[in-house]
Amino acid sequence: MDLDALAGCLSSSACLVTQTTSGLIIGMLLFLVAVGLTLIFGVLKIVNFSHGAFYMFGAYFAMAAYQFTGSFALAMLAGAAGTAILGLIFERIFMSRVYGADVLMQLLVCYAFVLIFDDVVRLIWGPEFRSMGMPAAFQVMPLFIAGGVVPPYYLLLIGVALIAAIVLGIGLSRSRIGKVIRAAAHNPGMVSALGINTGLIYGGVFALGGMLAGLAGALAAPVRSLTPGMGFSVLIESFIVTVIGGMGSIVGALVGALLIGLIRSFGSLGFPLFTEGLMYLFMVIVLVSKPTGLFGKEAA
Amino acid sequence: MISGRDQDTPTPQREGKMTRIRTPGISRRSTLALMGAGAMSVAAPWVARAQAKTIKVGMPTILSGRVAQLGTSSRNAVMLEVDKVNAAGGLAGRPIEMVIRDSKGQPQEAARVARELVNTDGCEWLIDAEASSGSFAVHEVARDLGVLCVHTCSEASSLTADPKQHIPNAFRCVRQGIHDSIVGGSYAASISKAKGLKKWATCSPDYAYGRDTTGEFTLYLKRFAPDVEIISESWPKLFQPDYTEVVTKILQAKPQALYSCLWGGDLTSYIDQANIYAMFGQMEVFAVNMADYTALTVVKNLPKGIHSGNRYIKSFPATPENAAWGDAYKAKYNEYPTNWSWQNATAVMFLAEAAKKANSTDGKKIAEVLKGLTIKCPFGADGTVTMRGDDHTLVGYAIGWGTTIPQEPYVPEVKAGDWKAIFELEAEWKKSKGYT
Numbered sequence: 001m002d003l004d005a006l007a008g009c010l011s012s013s014a015c016l017v018t019q020t021t022s023g024l025i026i027g028m029l030l031f032l033v034a035v036g037l038t039l040i041f042g043v044l045k046i047v048n049f050s051h052g053a054f055y056m057f058g059a060y061f062a063m064a065a066y067q068f069t070g071s072f073a074l075a076m077l078a079g080a081a082g083t084a085i086l087g088l089i090f091e092r093i094f095m096s097r098v099y100g101a102d103v104l105m106q107l108l109v110c111y112a113f114v115l116i117f118d119d120v121v122r123l124i125w126g127p128e129f130r131s132m133g134m135p136a137a138f139q140v141m142p143l144f145i146a147g148g149v150v151p152p153y154y155l156l157l158i159g160v161a162l163i164a165a166i167v168l169g170i171g172l173s174r175s176r177i178g179k180v181i182r183a184a185a186h187n188p189g190m191v192s193a194l195g196i197n198t199g200l201i202y203g204g205v206f207a208l209g210g211m212l213a214g215l216a217g218a219l220a221a222p223v224r225s226l227t228p229g230m231g232f233s234v235l236i237e238s239f240i241v242t243v244i245g246g247m248g249s250i251v252g253a254l255v256g257a258l259l260i261g262l263i264r265s266f267g268s269l270g271f272p273l274f275t276e277g278l279m280y281l282f283m284v285i286v287l288v289s290k291p292t293g294l295f296g297k298e299a300a
Numbered sequence: 301m302i303s304g305r306d307q308d309t310p311t312p313q314r315e316g317k318m319t320r321i322r323t324p325g326i327s328r329r330s331t332l333a334l335m336g337a338g339a340m341s342v343a344a345p346w347v348a349r350a351q352a353k354t355i356k357v358g359m360p361t362i363l364s365g366r367v368a369q370l371g372t373s374s375r376n377a378v379m380l381e382v383d384k385v386n387a388a389g390g391l392a393g394r395p396i397e398m399v400i401r402d403s404k405g406q407p408q409e410a411a412r413v414a415r416e417l418v419n420t421d422g423c424e425w426l427i428d429a430e431a432s433s434g435s436f437a438v439h440e441v442a443r444d445l446g447v448l449c450v451h452t453c454s455e456a457s458s459l460t461a462d463p464k465q466h467i468p469n470a471f472r473c474v475r476q477g478i479h480d481s482i483v484g485g486s487y488a489a490s491i492s493k494a495k496g497l498k499k500w501a502t503c504s505p506d507y508a509y510g511r512d513t514t515g516e517f518t519l520y521l522k523r524f525a526p527d528v529e530i531i532s533e534s535w536p537k538l539f540q541p542d543y544t545e546v547v548t549k550i551l552q553a554k555p556q557a558l559y560s561c562l563w564g565g566d567l568t569s570y571i572d573q574a575n576i577y578a579m580f581g582q583m584e585v586f587a588v589n590m591a592d593y594t595a596l597t598v599v600k601n602l603p604k605g606i607h608s609g610n611r612y613i614k615s616f617p618a619t620p621e622n623a624a625w626g627d628a629y630k631a632k633y634n635e636y637p638t639n640w641s642w643q644n645a646t647a648v649m650f651l652a653e654a655a656k657k658a659n660s661t662d663g664k665k666i667a668e669v670l671k672g673l674t675i676k677c678p679f680g681a682d683g684t685v686t687m688r689g690d691d692h693t694l695v696g697y698a699i700g701w702g703t704t705i706p707q708e709p710y711v712p713e714v715k716a717g718d719w720k721a722i723f724e725l726e727a728e729w730k731k732s733k734g735y736t
Binding site for chain 1 (some may be wrong): 365368539576
């Protein structure tokens with residue numbers, strides 16, 4: 001425990017800016033993965049254990065597109081669109097068959113696909129780790145804000161994730177499609193009786209969830225190693241985020257992800273040997289005081 | 301032994317009213333003999349199978365999971381050398397047949413596979429190409445079965461330095477953590493003194509290898525440069541995807557130099573993430589595992605001037621033999637070898653030379669010859685390497701540190717470590733650990 005370092009940081013604007021942006025970066029990437037997970041659970045009532053694979057595919061699709069075209073924008077697009085299509089196909093062909101099944105069956109199907117997807121990546125891109133590389137446009141000196149260090153690429157990353165959060169939030173609460181999705185989450189039978197194709201909604205939601213994870217993977221690709229199985233550790237942290245924020249809550253996912261990001265960022269200063277433990281400790285505290293998560297709805 | 305008389309000739313007791321005619325089959329005595337032979341072949345399989353034409357060599361290694369690339373590169377290197385040995389007539393006239401199995405990087409699986417390779421597949425020797433945790437498990441199998449075993453990947457010094465681990469039939473053909481730390485500490489101290497680097501930070505993976513290697517490096521750094529102070533330590537977990545908080549923590553501490561023993565994908569992630577904070581321009585970075593092609597060729601924006609120990613690069617030692625070996629490997633497998641590759645290749649070279657000297661493939665005879673054996677080797681500091689007799693470990697290999705550039709040869713100049721100094725300090729370290 002190094003509380004002096006933590007106190008020193010909190011009283012220094014330079015440290016505060018650097019560590020806060022560091023927390024935001026970790027948090028916003030985590031949010032993109034976790035929000036897909038929570039969205040799929042909220043509407044489809046499926047705990048998508050294979051969600052990390054979409055993060056992995058997003059990164060690999062982005063790397064492949066970047067190597068092929070040299071365009072960072074196309075790489076991001078490939079990561080997001082590729083995983084959306086993959087999500088739709090995966091949901092229609094496989095997941096739609098286990099909606100009514102036992103939770104254990106759903107978990108087994110998802111876990112089987114975690115292994116299959118990892119092997120698919122291994123077959124296509126090889127077992128060794130890969131690196132996409134930072135686009136030349138972002139190979140610049142970091143910005144210095146109030147003495148704190150902020151890399152421009154991370155500003156873009158936070159901005160994209162924030163836009164995704166706002167579009168998602170407004171889209172689900174204001175748009176007609178959003179209302180139909182929310183209605184399908186509450187009463188799919190009634191939505192179906194009104195002549196709306198619920199299968200299409202489910203497929204669309206799964207594709208959207210996959211796309212968000214894929215976008216996170218694509219955004220992370222320039223700064224993280226790409227390796228088969230890379231989605232697993234992100235998935236575990238995403239589960240922690242959804243447990244803290246509340247399963248099914250988008251606001252909860254955002255708050256949970258940011259809290260985890262800040263805990264990691266400031267925890268590494270004050271509790272260097274207990275940063276991971278702090279995350280789990282916080283989760284336990286939330287679970288004990290509010291078992292449905294910070295923004296989760298109590299069961300009726 | 302099965303006796304003809306037992307089978308065919310009636311004894312006086314058998315001639316009588318209740319005469320029993322012996323039918324062809326297996327008698328009680330021969331059954332016992334067979335059982336005894338069976339038990340022998342399980343307990344000491346190399347005895348029963350010594351006459352087979354090919355010599356089967358078992359090799360547990362990591363062929364799946366996050367570090368599969370290292371296991372694959374071990375397999376490739378072994379096959380490269382085995383093909384040469386077989387083309388030259390094999391070992392004492394017996395061609396080598398490699399039986400290579402995946403341990404998935406799990407110690408219990410490595411032990412199971414090793415045992416199966418000997419007991420079921422009939423392997424007479426083992427080349428243990430496991431990471432440290434797996435190697436200790438395979439070592440126990442070798443202790444139990446008495447089979448000749450050469451460890452080719454575990455850098456944990458205690459595997460051979462600790463007398464409790466010593467068994468006559470096991471050898472280690474691997475670079476060692478303590479050797480790297482002595483050379484690294486001495487090199488870093490000289491840079492430290494020249495550039496006045498007094499405030500140091502460390503960032504290494506939070507498991508035994510990371511903790512031990514960092515501890516030993518800082519021990520020797522402080523020994524050679526006593527005014528060095530470690531002002532920040534970071535211990536990210538193994539395979540952590542994001543190092544942002546670690547990078548910013550180090551930036552806050554404002555050290556003049558950073559040591560890291562992160563490796564593979566973790567190291568490349570770390571470099572990519574530290575790069576966008578312009579960290580490499582703010583401090584001298586010493587990353588012992590940087591100079592390995594697995595990392596050098598993957599990082600797209602490799603910063604200039606990272607100090608690294610040599611893992612495997614074909615330009616150090618700067619000899620035609622080493623360059624030719626690196627090129628031959630690349631020509632065959634379309635990628636450069638790894639640190640695990642040269643160690644595995646060296647193991648086959650040692651075994652081939654020992655079999656030649658012993659004119660036998662008997663494990664015990666080979667073990668006797670291996671003790672203290674010096675062979676010509678492309679990876680030797682002076683063109684030779686030695687299997688030290690008293691602790692069965694590899695010495696005399698090329699070891700040094702240098703700084704990186706972003707393109708080949710990646711580390712243009714490597715300052716070689718002094719083996720005389722390594723031996724002195726290693727002996728001192730062993731004494732301090734109670735190993736001698």
